[in-house]
Amino acid sequence: MVKLGINVDHVATVREARGISEPDPVAAAVLAELGGADGITVHLREDHRHIRERDVRLLKETIKTRLNLELALAPEILDFALEIKPYTATFVPEKREELTTEGGLDVITHRAKLEPVIRKFQDAGIVVSLFIDPDPDQIEVSAEIGAEFIEIHTGRYCDAKSEEELKKEFSLIDLACVTASNLGLRINAGHGLNYRNVVPIAKLPGIEELNIGHSIIAHAVYVGLERAVREMKALIS
C-alpha cells in the first residue's frame, strides 16, 4: 500500500503570519498521525519562513511515525540535520525568492557537492532521498551517487493545462519509475498533488510514498486535519 507523508509546513506558515505560537505544526503532526499519516515531512528553509529548528526538534521527539526533513545543501542546515537525525533527509533545491520548491534538484550539476554529504548522512544512519525531476539522466546520477530513494517531482504533471500536457507529464513520471526501479532506487513522489490528481500517481508501480502538503492543509481548514488526511489515505489506497 502506498504510504502518505504529510507536509505540515503550512501550519507553520499560518503561525508565522501572526508571529505567535499557534497553530503549532507539532500538534498538527499528531492529528495527521491520528488520521493515518505514515510520516511527517517538514522543510527547514534557510530563511525560516515557516518551519523553525524548534519544530524539527519537537517533531523528532513527539511523532510516532517517521520524520522526513527536506533540506538544501546549506552548511548550517546540514549540521542541524546531522544533529537531529531525522529518519529521512530529502535534498531539495532552494531559492530565497521562490514561493515553493520550483524544480527538482540538479544532481548532475551538484554531484561533487552531494556525494560526500550523502555518505555523511548515511553514515549517521539517515536514509537519503533526492527530490528530482522525472528525467532519466538525473535518475541515473542519483543511483550512481548512492541515494537510496528519489522523490519524483510531480509539479509539472499537477500544473498541466491541457489533456495532452497531462498525458505527456504523466508518461515521464511513469517512465521515471521504471528507470529508477531498474537501477535499484526506491521511489517517493510529491509536489502539487491533490484530491483530484493523486490517484493515477498512487497507482504507478514502484511508488512507495507520496508527500503531500498544501492540498491537505487547505482541505483541513474546512473539514479538520484528521479527516483531511483520512480522505487522502482512502484515495491513495
Ligand code: PXP
Ligand atoms: N515534496 C517536496 C520535496 C516538497 O518540497 C514539497 C513542498 O514543500 C512537497 C513534497 C509537498 O508539496 P505540496 O505542498 O505541493 O503538496
